[in-house]
Each structure stands twice: as C-alpha cells, then as structure tokens.
Amino acid sequence: MFTWMRWEMRLRGKSRKTGLPVYAPEFVPHRGTRAEFMVEMAEMHTEWMPHTDAVRLDRQMIKLIEERLLVAKDESVMLTRTDYASVFETQRMFNATCAAKECHNMCVSVAGYKPKSEQRVVRKRGGGSGERKVVDVVTQTTDVFFGLFGGSEGSGRKPSAQHYNMQREDQIMLCLKGYSVHGEWFENGVRLPRHPGGAADEASTHLHDLPPAGTSMPKDGKVGHGAAWTLRDAPKPTPLFPTLRHDLGISDGCSSQVRTRVPCGLVTGPPAVFVSLLLLHA
Numbered sequence: 001m002f003t004w005m006r007w008e009m010r011l012r013g014k015s016r017k018t019g020l021p022v023y024a025p026e027f028v029p030h031r032g033t034r035a036e037f038m039v040e041m042a043e044m045h046t047e048w049m050p051h052t053d054a055v056r057l058d059r060q061m062i063k064l065i066e067e068r069l070l071v072a073k074d075e076s077v078m079l080t081r082t083d084y085a086s087v088f089e090t091q092r093m094f095n096a097t098c099a100a101k102e103c104h105n106m107c108v109s110v111a112g113y114k115p116k117s118e119q120r121v122v123r124k125r126g127g128g129s130g131e132r133k134v135v136d137v138v139t140q141t142t143d144v145f146f147g148l149f150g151g152s153e154g155s156g157r158k159p160s161a162q163h164y165n166m167q168r169e170d171q172i173m174l175c176l177k178g179y180s181v182h183g184e185w186f187e188n189g190v191r192l193p194r195h196p197g198g199a200a201d202e203a204s205t206h207l208h209d210l211p212p213a214g215t216s217m218p219k220d221g222k223v224g225h226g227a228a229w230t231l232r233d234a235p236k237p238t239p240l241f242p243t244l245r246h247d248l249g250i251s252d253g254c255s256s257q258v259r260t261r262v263p264c265g266l267v268t269g270p271p272a273v274f275v276s277l278l279l280l281h282a
Contacts, residue, residue, distance in 0.1 A: 002034045062250055069248075070115045070138045076245035078113040078175065082164065107147040107167055111175070113241050115140040143240060145171050147183070168249065175244045178237030179204070189230050193237045204233065 008030070009023040069077055089101040115138050124131040147167040170180040179193035184207055186192065193204040211229045219226030 001031050002037050003029055003031050004037050004040075006030050006040070065248065070140065073115045073117075073138070074246075075114055076243050078111055078241060078244055078247050080109055080111045080168075080171070080247060080249045082107065082109040082168075082249060105149045105163070107149065107164065109145040109147070109167065109171060111143045111145065111171060112140045113175075113244070141241075145185075168247075172244065172247055174239075175241035176239060177242075178239040184208075186231070190232055190234045192234050206233075 005027055007025050008028050010026045010028070012022045012024045014020065015022055066079060069079060088106065089103055118137055118139050119134050120137050121132050122135055124133050145167065147163070147170075149163050166182040170182050170185065173179060173181050174185065174192065179195045181194070181196050184191060184194060191206070191210065194206050196205055210231055210233065213229065213232065215229040217226035217229060
C-alpha cells in the first residue's frame, strides 16, 4: 500500500437551523495502491500545469518589458508595481467600551521612471577583496506610495478596485501636475496640494485643516504635553514626472484588483497618458 496527503471533505456536524450535514475540507492522509496514486497525481498535474506556465510566462514578459524600458531610456514611461500589503489596527489612547479597534488596508505602489546610465565601482568576480572594476549600469528614479484605506469600524471599507483606481489616478496626477484629486498625500512631513476639480490655479481643497504651527500633540493622555506639531502644507504643486505619457501597471493578482483592467479616466491633464495593466495570474 502507498500513503499520500490530499484534500477531502470531512463531516463536521449538522446545522442547527436546517439539520443538514456540514462538510469542510481537510488535508488528510490517504492510503491506496501505487497505481491509484499515479492516476490521481497525473490528473492533478494536468490541471496544475497551465496555471504554473501562465505565471512563468507573465513573470518572463514583465522582466523583458522592464529590461527593454531601461535599455530604451524612454523618459515618458513609468512602470508601477502595486500590492495590497497588510491590514493593521489603529492604536488610540482611548477606545469606547467594547469597541473594536479600527483597521486599515495598506496598498503599496512602487513607481520607477527616468532611467539613466551611471558608472559604478564594483568588486571583480573571483578576485581578491581589493580588486575593483568600473561597470556601466542603468538606474532610475523610484517613488514609493503608501495608500491607507479605512477597513472596519467607522468606515466599513474594504480593499477594492475602486480604491486601487483612486490611488492610481492620484499617483498619475502627482507625477503630472504635482497635486492629488482624491486623497491626502504627505511627503517628508509636507502635505501635498489637493484639487478635486482638477483646477490647479485655485486654492487647495483639503479634507481637514492642519493644526496651527507649534501646537503640541497629546502625550500620556494629557493634551498639549507632547512634541510640537510639524506637519505643514506645500506652498505650490511640484510635479514629480511632468513628461509622463505611458503608465504600465503590474498588480499582484489580488481578487480586489480584477476589475482594474478597465482604467479610470483622468480628471485633467494631457489626454495622451495611456494607462495599461498586466494582471498576474491569481
């Protein structure tokens, strides 16, 4: 006899409402002949191969695209990788009795653009510790965007294609125009301009006002006993990548991003910006 592990539906009991049996999958050992194992393994392998081949082809295609973009040194293309990273709780000084802590979803996007050639001094392969050589490498400007969305108490929001599209559009507008149209974005303690209507000549419209400069934050439950407030508003929009014309986005295959293959339209800016997405095999 031969023993192998497989998923099987096991009886868990009966439903209190309907009285029907309730089953759940469980990874359990199974005994049989070697011939039975080979037949079952062949069927599973036939079903599994198309999926692993698709993942391998997608990764190879993405790698080739990245290499060709770096070699071409096109200063109008931005390559973006996005991943819903984690769900974390907000730590507050006081919570209501029996209240659950508020959770947030974090969507991380890494954007690379403006490739350029540089010379680097590296250690020779197989040489001693003191042997060095000069090589030509291609580098690029990299920006990391951390998008936070409320996920439980108070907001009831979950990661979705809408959130992904909103963050994607804000990233494009920050690169093109230097301001956002949906959320509030901060960089090194400075709140970036926000223009929901897309008119940069008007004053920024923020969701909330910042405390006056010099205001002390709470500490140990006491108001005004903490460090001084340092956040401030940016004086004017500063585009990160004003020559952007093509944005190539790569997601992680999260089910919440399936509908992002349909790009959202820009509120303003050059209509020549082309948004495309390579969706990895989920």
